Amino acid sequence: MKKTHKGLIALAVSGLFSVPALAQSSIQLYGVADAFVKYGKWMGDDVAGVDDGGIDGSRLGFRGEESLGNGLKAVFVLEEGFNIDTGKSCCMTGADSANSGSNVFTRQSYVGLKGSFGQVALGRQYAPGYFIDAYDALQSMTPSVQSWLSLLGNLTITPNAPARWNNAVAYNGEFNAVSFSAIYSAGNRESDSGRNLTVHGINVGRVDYSDDDKYGLSLKYDNGPLKVGAIYQEIKFGKDNGITDPASGNWANSDPTYGKFDKNQKEWLVGASYNFGMATLAGSYQKGKDVLGLNGLDVDLWQVGVIVPIGGGNFSLSYGQLKLDSDNYVMGDHSTKPKSFAAAYTYSLSKRTTAYVAYTHIDYDDLTWNQASLLGNDMNGHDGTKKVDNSDLLYVGLNHHF
Secondary structure, eight states, X not given: OOOSOHHHXXXXXXXXXXXXXXXXXXXXXXXXXXEEEEEEEETTEEEEXXXXXXXSOOEEEEEEEEEEETTEEEEEEEEEEBOTTTOXXXXXXXXXXXXXXXXXXXXXXXEEEEETTEEEEEEEEEOGGGOOGGGOTTTTOTTOHHHHHHHHTTOSSSSSGGGEEEEEEEEEEEETTEEEEEEEEOOSSOTTTTOOOEETTEEOOOOOGGGOOEEEEEEEEEETTEEEEEEEEEEOOOOOOOOBOTTTOOBTTTOGGGOOSOOOEEEEEEEEEEEOSSOEXXXXXXXXXXXXXXXXXXXXXXXXXXEEEETTEEEEEEEEEEEEEEEETTTEEEEEOOEEEEEEEEEXXXXXXXXXXXXXXXXXXXXXXXXXXXXXXXXXXXXXXXXXOOEEEEEEEEEEEO
16 A cells, blocks of 8 residues: 655655765655554543554655765755554644645654754754653653643643644754754744634634744753753744623633733743663653643643563553643633553564554543543533543554664
């Protein structure tokens, strides 16, 4: 079965007839094929079938570099994500689909310059918050506690699509054990995750697309068994267009009782891991303030875990908790603490092929379906006033790099 766009195939074929150019530019074709069988319940609903990307998201990419002299190189990456279970493109946020054009090279696409100073690149790129696997015992696998809870909390410090930013200028530099990253994104209709909130039956047009920039910074230390890092990211949501409370007639942007919609979402994370030889301990704490641009919607997430080498593979175990605190008209005056537990065993069949089995449990505490839908979850016919049931998922899969 063919899993690529015609344009990618044409590019690969044309490369066969351009040997001199390939030799000069050092172009490489690479990819990942990863699929798993899943079974269990997702937010209380039965699920079963094949899905994509248990360890790594499936992808096909081209990367290359050309020496420009004096240690300076031109570099590029064009990387397309796809769902191996359907062959369709993936890795776009909802807002990306609102942009014109076809969805090609959705994971990342950039060109830049690289030297002793580091790398500066332009295009669709990863924000610093994507690279947090060193502080996660499940190393950002799909079953990961940090991955699921950060998505539930609408955080952009996450190993998922919200950490891929369009129209970005990024810098990455490594200096011995210390690395530094910075990114600025001009937004391009991304800040609202492709949707305007529907609040108590009212569609809230709340984003000014001329002012939806993003910023990110990270500082990391990696020396032998010890890894430590800190990350900060901020998203601008533009001006508040305002809504009216049907009960009182008050405008949300003029009465603090009902919250405001023009706040910047601010996030930070600190994480660390240490390899003791017999086991590796890892953990992180992160916080999001005014999430979704809503005044008073704050998110705290912590998780800890351990990796133990067993039988030629690795057994990983982690536990985490997300705290959603809200004090506004949209989410109400409410606090809930979803919790998650995950375990995984990975076994390398070769240098490029890994088999895995994993399990994830999520307890949504007092979160209702109305609140879950405001956080971006499909209600799927559920009564909005009812509490969300637990998730329990079993994964069995295979990952291959080429």
